[in-house]
Amino acid sequence: MIFNTFSYYLLFLVPAAVLYRVVARGLRPWVIVLFGSGFFLYFAYGMAGLWGAACLLIFLWESLVSRLYKPGSRWCLLGLVQSVVLLGIFKYWNFFTGLVFVHGANPLRWQGAFLPLGISFFTFEFYHFAWDRRAGRTEAGTLGEYLAFILFFPTMVAGPIKRYQDFLPKLRQEPTEWNSDWERGITRILTGLVKKFAVADLLTAWTDHLNAHDVMLAQRPVLLLWGFAYGLKIYADFSGYSDIAIGSARLFGIRVPENFDWPYGRRNIQRFWQCWHISLTRWLTDYVYIPLGGSRVSVPRIYANIIAVMLVSGLWHGAGLNFLVWGGWHGLLLAGHRLWRQLRGEASTHPAAVFSSRVLTFILANAAWPFFCMDLHTVMLFYRRLLLG
Amino acid sequence: MLTGFRAGIEYLCGERDDAPALFASRWAWLARCAVWTLAIVLIYAFSGQSSKFIYIDF
Numbered sequence: 001m002i003f004n005t006f007s008y009y010l011l012f013l014v015p016a017a018v019l020y021r022v023v024a025r026g027l028r029p030w031v032i033v034l035f036g037s038g039f040f041l042y043f044a045y046g047m048a049g050l051w052g053a054a055c056l057l058i059f060l061w062e063s064l065v066s067r068l069y070k071p072g073s074r075w076c077l078l079g080l081v082q083s084v085v086l087l088g089i090f091k092y093w094n095f096f097t098g099l100v101f102v103h104g105a106n107p108l109r110w111q112g113a114f115l116p117l118g119i120s121f122f123t124f125e126f127y128h129f130a131w132d133r134r135a136g137r138t139e140a141g142t143l144g145e146y147l148a149f150i151l152f153f154p155t156m157v158a159g160p161i162k163r164y165q166d167f168l169p170k171l172r173q174e175p176t177e178w179n180s181d182w183e184r185g186i187t188r189i190l191t192g193l194v195k196k197f198a199v200a201d202l203l204t205a206w207t208d209h210l211n212a213h214d215v216m217l218a219q220r221p222v223l224l225l226w227g228f229a230y231g232l233k234i235y236a237d238f239s240g241y242s243d244i245a246i247g248s249a250r251l252f253g254i255r256v257p258e259n260f261d262w263p264y265g266r267r268n269i270q271r272f273w274q275c276w277h278i279s280l281t282r283w284l285t286d287y288v289y290i291p292l293g294g295s296r297v298s299v300p301r302i303y304a305n306i307i308a309v310m311l312v313s314g315l316w317h318g319a320g321l322n323f324l325v326w327g328g329w330h331g332l333l334l335a336g337h338r339l340w341r342q343l344r345g346e347a348s349t350h351p352a353a354v355f356s357s358r359v360l361t362f363i364l365a366n367a368a369w370p371f372f373c374m375d376l377h378t379v380m381l382f383y384r385r386l387l388l389g
Numbered sequence: 390m391l392t393g394f395r396a397g398i399e400y401l402c403g404e405r406d407d408a409p410a411l412f413a414s415r416w417a418w419l420a421r422c423a424v425w426t427l428a429i430v431l432i433y434a435f436s437g438q439s440s441k442f443i444y445i446d447f
Contacts, residue, residue: 004439120447158444180406187403187421190428196442197435204440234443241442247403258404262395317447 002043002157003244004196012039012153017251021178029148029171032252036151043157044117055116058086062126063147069129071136079130087123090115095319118157120316124283125150129164131287138165145171154248158241160259160279167254175253188247195240203233210370212378215385223386230373231366235264238277257282264365267347267357269333272365284309306338307331317372322379326371333364 002008016035020028037056044052065082068075088096090113097108129146132138140146141164149167150156175181206229209215215223242259249256263276273281292305307328314327341347347357370379399405400412401424412420 002445003442004436115446158442158447183421184403184406187401187424189403190425190432191402191404193432194428197439198431201435201438201440204438237443241444243402243404 029144032148036153039153048114069133076130076134083123083126092319121159124161154245160257170254181250181253185247185250192240192243195236199236200233203229215382230369269337303335306335322371322376329368
């Protein structure tokens with residue numbers, strides 16, 4: 001729950017933002033560290049018990065190791081490896097060992113597996129810092145500043161994914177527009193809550209039917225309705241979440257990256273991804289696509305890179321074959337769009353062409369959501385019923 | 390026209406700092422108050438059925 005609970009606002013956000021305002025500048029990072037640690041312990045304990053709360057040690061360990069990072073240093077490589085290994089163990093252990101023992105019981109199965117709160121997102125920030133520090137693109141800052149970066153609780157659990165070199169100047173600057181920051185921040189939080197309560201949660205009445213039993217019984221137009229309802233729900237849910245995170249950060253006078261920019265109105269799938277979960281798209285571009293060679297390699301490699309990045313994106317969203325197919329679908333769409341543009345040149349600006357391309361992009365992006373919310377078997381059933389009756 | 394509409398929506402939702410021409414008058418605070426009131430009413434009206442945010446589990 002978190003952002004839609006009173007405890008988030010009463011125990012953490014408002015006290016932390018007020019204290020941040022009144023203490024001396026040197027103490028501000030430690031206010032974030034104090035409340036960020038409390039936030040993690042409170043909500044992680046609620047979700048995964050003592051072991052979940054104990055994962056706060058991951059932050060402390062990472063912050064200590066990060067003090068060894070220097071441009072060109074091998075310690076940065078250790079930081080990269082430990083970020084990936086931590087995510088791999090907690091999120092993918094049962095998935096990958098399950099693939100190895102696909103024909104029988106999995107003797108390596110971790111029975112008590114749990115996901116530490118926000119691991120998919122804080123891993124990205126750990127990885128980014130180690131990478132950029134090695135490349136000399138960011139300074140080390142103090143221990144307090146780095147801890148404030150990774151424990152900044154408005155963005156800790158589900159982003160937007162920050163960059164240290166962007167965050168640090170905002171942490172160090174003297175906020176001068178408190179009234180405006182609070183007015184804009186509260187407005188943004190209210191907008192996010194409206195999206196969540198009045199749109200996303202309302203659509204749950206339809207999207208809850210996306211299960212094997214109901215899919216089997218539903219008529220084709222109803223399946224179509226449920227499918228599009230999920231597309232709207234996930235937009236309202238996640239953009240609402242991002243609104244609350246961005247608005248909360250604003251109460252500290254800190255601006256964090258935007259995550260959405262009207263993605264459903266875009267003309268092609270490339271523009272869609274530039275406007276949907278923007279901070280993730282940028283992270284994948286900088287830390288996966290460009291290291292793979294980006295667009296500076298042979299043409300077949302460019303297409304392979306695009307598809308590889310979207311497969312990584314799919315797998316990052318969830319340890320399941322359905323997420324892998326979701327990523328693959330978007331990878332193929334992006335590759336197909338690139339090929340189309342190379343063959344046909346610039347897109348037409350005729351109003352009919354613009355309108356139809358927006359509609360087509362909306363349909364193609366929404367066609368992938370069933371893979372996001374159902375297992376592969378149920379999605380196959382969904383599409384078989386939808387297309388063949 | 391669509392650009393102006395979009396700028397107005399973004400301003401009222403807190404996404405944009407600079408007020409578009411329509412909201413630059415001295416009565417713009419009324420529109421902002423109306424947005425807060427509407428938002429609070431909607432939140433109150435729908436708050437009984439909330440579920441976990443989807444991305445919390447990722």
